[in-house]
Amino acid sequence: MLAHFSNIITVFLMVAGLFIIIARGNLIKKLIGLSLFQTSVYLLYITPGKLIGGTAPIISPQYTVYSNPLPHVLILTAIVVGVATLALGLALAVRIREAYGSIEEDEILERDHGVEAEEAKEARS
Amino acid sequence: MNVEELILAALVLPIVGALGIVVSNRSPNVREGVTLVTAVAVFACVVQLVAPVLAGSTPLVSLVEPLPGLPVAFRVEPLGMLFGLVASGLWIVNSIYSIGYMRGNNEKNQTRFYVCFALSIAAALGIAFSANLLTLFLFYEILTLITYPLVTHAGTDKAKHGGRVYLGILMGTSMLFLLPAIIYTWHVAGTVDFRPGGILPAGLAPASVTVLLALFMFGIGKAALMPFHRWLPAAMVAPTPVSALLHAVAVVKAGVFSVVKVVVYVFGSSILAGTTQWLIAIAGFTILAASVVALNADNFKRRLAYSTVSQLSYIVVAAAVLAPLSTVGAALHIVSHALGKITLFFAAGAIYTAAHKTEISQFDGIGRRMPWTMTAFTIGALSIIGIPPFIGFVSKWYIMSGAFSAGMLSVAAVFMLSTLLNAAYLLPIVHRAFFRPPRHDDHHGHDGHHGEAPLPIVIAICITAAGTLVASLFPDVLIGLAQRIGTGGAI
Amino acid sequence: MSLAQHLPALQVVLPLISAPLAVLSRRAGLAFLIVTAAAWTAFAIAIALWLQVDLSGPVSYPIGNWEPPWGIEYRLDRLNSFMLVLVSGMAAVVLPYSRASIEREIPQESHYLFYAMLGLCLTGLLGMSITGDAFNLFVFLEISSLSTYVLIAMGRDRRALTAAYQYLIMGSIGATFIVIGIGFLYLMTGTLNLADMVDRVARIENSRPGLAALAFITVGVSLKVALAPLHQWLPNAYTYAPSSVSAFLAATATKVALYALIRFYFTVFGDAFLFEKLPLPKMMLVLSLFAMFFANFIAIFQDNLKRLFAYSSIGQIGYITLGLSFDSIDGVAASIMHLFNHGVAKGAIFLLVGAIVARLTTRQSAPPAPGFDRIAGLARSMPWTCFGIVIGGLSLIGVPGTAGFISKWYLVLAAVDKGQWWLVGAILFSSLLAVAYVWRFVEAAYFRAPPAGREAFGEASLSLLIPAWLLVGATVWFGIDTSFTVGSAIEAAQQLVHNHK
Incomplete structure (x- = not known):
């Protein structure tokens, strides 16, 4: 069970994140879900890299077991990407709030719908 | 110029001419001068090819290779020579006619009209000289697209609708049937070149041959085989010069030309033997059904259009009979019908320009006011019906001889019946024009006292009528070319 | 060096x-x-x-x-x-x-x-x-x-x-x-x-x-x-x-x-x-066919030109994945060359539609949607722009002489190779759907009268037209001289496909 503990956490975060993205209409909450979803991937990479009893990979005659350093490096990059995505998403949310006066998906759709109806009327006349 | 250069010149000159027409947009006289000069130059190039072809050579020009092993290439062989002669020769006459017609009716966008016309001739010559199916398909589609603006020239809703039917059927059939047929041919034969005796491997299953033949025959929608014939009447919304040259000569003849070419040079008679009955049946049905429709049409151009549908199927039948004599007849019929039908359409346009009449029931006594036009019409009609000694009779004679030699009496019967129908829908017009007194109740002001059509129209119509007579009296060159089809020294 | x-x-x-x-x-x-x-x-x-x-x-x-x-x-x-x-x-x-x-x-x-x-x-x-x-x-x-x-x-x-x-x-x-x-x-x-x-x-x-x-x-x-x-x-x-x-x-x-x-x-x-071992070819086949028919069909009914061609893109992607699902040299080569051919043609179309949008835009207002009512009769004032879109459209249809024909040829050849005639029909029939939406544009731009209120304006500026026409030219060029596209695609496919049956 303990061996699978990290996997269970990973899958839980993954599914929870995806669920939030799909189920929530609030743009900020969607972004939180997206972040959770991405965080789960960090775990997916890093946890198998740790060997119990292993140390940091510095070559020294005292140690024979090392943890794999590569996943950490990779995930460092992925974290940067994740932060950038989140920042851009939040910036878009701010701009959307300025343009529509709302960050609720259904209200935004409604307002767009109104505009489209007007446009259609204009085109007809 | 050597032969290869002549071929290229014939194809490039109309394009150059089109550019010249665009440049001289502002001055109608220069523009139409350019058209005429180009037409004469193109015809001169094509005529010079006749002697080498009669001497048995089939010159080849290869341009680019869009697909590995599949070049865009041109080869002049007797059948293509005949078609090229007809298309380029009649373009000159038709240009003279167009000048009278377009000016007489104050048509809009005349520059576009002349440009598209020149380009369609280039496409028709491309089809005529194509050395393989890919080249044929390329120019076939170009011809469809470039004639679309001509069909929809008037820009009205009716023209738009006609254009839709035109494009829908021609594009649809060529994409859905012709293209897979070509690709399947490539797949089984490894080549799509036209070669005497055909290119299909001898071991091909009869079922595959039949399916392939059907794909080709219905895919070449320009041959107007029923049930894919409706584009032709729809295309009659175009100005009459378009109907005359394109929808009696260039486009439809490109269709039947492709049919004959495919049957002779892709299939070859040996592999087709015994599998063409259904095709003869459908074409025979088209001949009779279209004639009956023509009989009941009061609109002059519509009657002529259905007459064309019917006559095109003569050529399909002739190709499907697979006898050497009927192939000669098919080639001759391409020429004879072209000469005859263009005269009839010219007459329709002349009457429209001079009298603004489009329905046959209005034609009473018109022959007395327009004697030249109606005399020419009579000559064309007699040739189409197939009265000896007109060229129409010669071509029918060859086709029927072929049918007899192949023992297909039913074909002969269809031809007899259809000749009667031809007479029944064409001769009453002659009768009405010459022997009925003009009706006075339908005279509204200006068109009451019309005379003959404008001079260019009359000149053009007399030339084609004279052409019919000349071809009837001296058919030797034509027959000589036609007899060489399928025997040429092509590799 | x-x-x-x-x-x-x-x-x-x-x-x-x-x-x-x-x-x-x-x-x-x-x-x-x-x-x-x-x-x-x-x-x-x-x-x-x-x-x-x-x-x-x-x-x-x-x-x-x-x-x-x-x-x-x-x-x-x-x-x-x-x-x-x-x-x-x-x-x-x-x-x-x-x-x-x-x-x-x-x-x-x-x-x-x-x-x-x-x-x-x-x-x-x-x-x-x-x-x-x-x-x-x-x-x-x-x-x-x-x-x-x-x-x-x-x-x-x-x-x-x-x-x-x-x-x-x-x-x-x-x-x-x-x-x-x-x-x-x-x-x-x-x-x-x-x-x-x-x-x-x-x-x-x-x-x-x-x-x-x-x-x-x-x-x-x-x-x-x-x-x-x-x-x-x-x-x-x-x-x-x-x-x-x-x-x-x-x-x-x-x-x-x-x-x-x-x-x-x-x-x-x-x-x-x-x-061979997974049901992947069937899955890709179904999805590709869905894209080809569904998206091309939706495209016909769009009023906004940009959206119309966007749906057309989704349909064209279907052809590419269809070619992959054949897993033959011809099929994969068709996909690879269609990547290129469609990219060039669609790029040209979007650039030209952009030129139309630029002409319809005034300094004050947001760019209007290039709807069919707005572009009515546009060919008279912007002949080069409209003609370029038509050529790009012909490539989407797959008319010979354009790049689209070359990829279609190989795609159909691959289907014939597999002996799947119904697929040949499906490919060709779905390309007829492209005729429908391209011709909606043609009829609107060439045959309808311009809307009454529209200001008269001229052809798009050369700085927009030249890049767009470079791509239009490329669309025709790669329909005629295909040594680069077909050559690369076939050799790439030969390196990729190992599954020679």
């Missing part, structure tokens, strides 16, 4: 440097010059690399001299050297066009940011194409995606913001799926180098993590490809993005994602496993 050896690195690094330089310059004109120079140089490098691969076979370049498989390797073969030419070539054409095009679409003060973002997007797409490392591919994917979201959000219509947001959510999910798949592959094989992975994957691909990796990568990449039914982000993104962005994305972004799909399927997993 030493510089020539480093061309693979320069291919990516030059556009990458141009982006921060453009930001630092803070001036629209200077930023434009920097990024355009980078894009043109990248195009020249791409051609040089293509020639190098053509002459002497695959090129391997170790980044920072760390030998593969430990370091990141840039690896060039037939397929991705071809992709590099497409991507950098489109950038080289779109950038000069942007100068005039964004004038009314983006506020003057953020022009330099636009060029920086375009430079970054180009970097990402080139990097995705050139890299031989799975994780590096993900990083470049995110670079291109993030800059794409910004570019789309720059559209003047406020719906551009929601379109960008929607794409951000879906794109990030897709990218995360890809990284999960790569993670599984890494866990099972212990390598990230794609070439190194090939043999090791063969041992584990039947295991559960192997299949899970395949599934995650398939779904993730399909999202970026916009393979129906994962296409929802695409129509809005193309419709509301600035015109030059729509053109660039339509011609490159989905195409590079498709490249990634081909790379994972044919190089990493290998077609012998995917197409």
